[in-house]
Amino acid sequence: METFKGEAYVIARAPLTESSLIVTLFTRNWGVMKAVAKGAKRLKSPLRGTLETFSRVEAAIARKEHAPLGQLRACDLVSGSLDLYGEWKRSAVLASMQEVLQRGLVEGSQEEETFRLVGTVLDNMRSGIEPRLAWLYFGAWFLRLHGVLPSPDRCVGCGADPRPLLYEAGHSGWLCASCRGDAMGQGQPVGPEAELLMGRVMKSPLGKLEPSAFQGKAANELGSMIYLALAAFLGRPLAARETLENAYGDDAGSH
Numbered sequence: 001m002e003t004f005k006g007e008a009y010v011i012a013r014a015p016l017t018e019s020s021l022i023v024t025l026f027t028r029n030w031g032v033m034k035a036v037a038k039g040a041k042r043l044k045s046p047l048r049g050t051l052e053t054f055s056r057v058e059a060a061i062a063r064k065e066h067a068p069l070g071q072l073r074a075c076d077l078v079s080g081s082l083d084l085y086g087e088w089k090r091s092a093v094l095a096s097m098q099e100v101l102q103r104g105l106v107e108g109s110q111e112e113e114t115f116r117l118v119g120t121v122l123d124n125m126r127s128g129i130e131p132r133l134a135w136l137y138f139g140a141w142f143l144r145l146h147g148v149l150p151s152p153d154r155c156v157g158c159g160a161d162p163r164p165l166l167y168e169a170g171h172s173g174w175l176c177a178s179c180r181g182d183a184m185g186q187g188q189p190v191g192p193e194a195e196l197l198m199g200r201v202m203k204s205p206l207g208k209l210e211p212s213a214f215q216g217k218a219a220n221e222l223g224s225m226i227y228l229a230l231a232a233f234l235g236r237p238l239a240a241r242e243t244l245e246n247a248y249g250d251d252a253g254s255h
């Protein structure tokens with residue numbers, strides 16, 4: 001029996017029995033781990049209130065070697081997440097982030113940079129950043145950290161400068177006019193302004209991004225591109241897409 005002790009975000013939980021849950025934890029040191037939270041649904045359980053999605057916890061998981069499921073032995077709340085869910089646009093972004101993490105992270109593979117990305121986005125949301133900007137930042141960085149959002153300086157087909165840019169989710173990158181060929185019209189065109197915005201997302205800390213710059217057509221292009229790339233990475237559209245579109249329907253633009 002091994003014990004894993006350390007920081008984690010609660011990513012999901014599902015009922016196992018009348019009193020117990022299976023929780024999915026995104027740990028800093030071991031990536032995603034699943035564990036049985038025995039008795040967590042009981043009123044007097046010390047685990048109650050610690051297992052909300054995106055709660056940050058100090059967890060101890062005991063697990064037999066190679067077992068898929070551990071046992072949650074202890075779980076202390078570092079910071080709760082209920083305060084984040086009061087506002088519906090933010091809730092829509094949190095639901096989308098949760099889905100990306102749940103589907104996009106491989107169990108047992110350490111991803112400290114992604115772990116820190118989650119922390120950055122949650123902290124900034126808590127300080128009142130515009131949720132859609134947080135979503136763009138999270139999406140762009142999640143893709144970059146998983147190697148599917150290369151710098152837009154060369155065509156993934158031939159290496160030429162592909163301007164005007166067309167993001168082809170099927171090719172995980174940018175295609176020039178000649179490599180595009182028949183694919184023309186299937187990708188997401190990304191104009192110079194949207195490219196500039198992407199550059200800012202990649203270079204500036206989230207808290208330093210100017211929310212007013214991330215509105216209108218260019219931000220919509222960037223948003224559509226990020227969405228397409230995420231859906232391609234995850235293998236199918238996000239279930240949370242509708243929630244996200246409802247939250248941002250006013251400026252959904254190209255949808």
Ligand SMILES: [Zn+2]
Nearest residue numbers: 155158176179
């Ligand atoms: Zn090319």
